[in-house]
Amino acid sequence: MPSIFTHAAIPLALWCAADRGRISTPLLAAGVVAAMLPDADVLAFALHIPYADSFGHRGASHSILFAALMAVLAALLHRRLRATAVQAAAFAGLCALSHPLLDALTSGGLGVALWWPWSGERFFAPWRPIRVSPFAPQFFSARGMATVLSELRWVWLPLALAVIGWRAIQRAPVDSRT
Template identity: 85%
Template sequence: MPTVLTHAAIPLALWCAADRGRIATPLLAAGVVAAMLPDADVLAFALHIPYADSFGHRGASHSLLFAALLATLAALLHRRLRATAVQAAAFVGISTLSHPLLDAFTSGGLGVALWWPWSGERLFAPWRPIRVSPFAGQFFNARGITTLLSELRWVWLPLCTAVIGWKLVHPAPASSRNAP
């Protein structure tokens, strides 16, 4: 898995690329939480649920169904997120789905159960350049630094380049450039 900080990169990049004020702060916060939430399944280790189990790490919480459930919840809470129901569902759904997709590009683990409950198969991307992150207790060592550098190279820099490119091609409307 990428680090929890890197999972936040996708909703943050979408927010940076959007016109100012288009994604409200509560919606951004929901997207960041949704992008990180699938890794709450590491609690399965404390409950002695095997990694390869459907409810183990990278299991059900890394599925399309989980992303759809969070998107539905966001749609129901759209007023609190200061967004339309469609905007809330799309932003939270994409943010949640970004998590297993990033995990699929990592160099280790058992893959992600993207199609759970329809299939228990764990999937990896055909190309896996992102170093898998060590767990929290083992993060502050050479392997953790290597992971951060890998994420910088394969996630953060491409996203920053994409956002800057998007902003150059689609400048902010004149009304928002003149706003205080």
């Protein structure tokens, strides 16, 4: 998995790319939570649930169904999130779905159960450039630092460039001679 901090990159990039005020602060916070929440499944280790189990790490909480449930929850809470139901659902669902997609780009683990409960098969992306993050005790190690550098290169930098490019396109003057 990318580090928990890097899962926040997608909602933050979407917020930076959007027009000011388009994504409210409560909606941004919900998006960050939705993007990070799938990794709460690490509690399965403490409960002695095997990694490969449907409810183990990168199992059910890393599925399209889980992202859809986050979208429905956000739609129900849209007034508190200061957004329309559609906007809240789309943002939270996309942020939640970004989690397993980023995890599928990592170099380790068992893959993600993207299609759970319809399939227990775990998937990786064909290209896996992001170093898998060590768990908490080893995060502040040489391996953890290599992970951070990998995430900066393959997630944060491309997202920053995309946001800058998007904002530049949005500000570009329109030719009125047409």
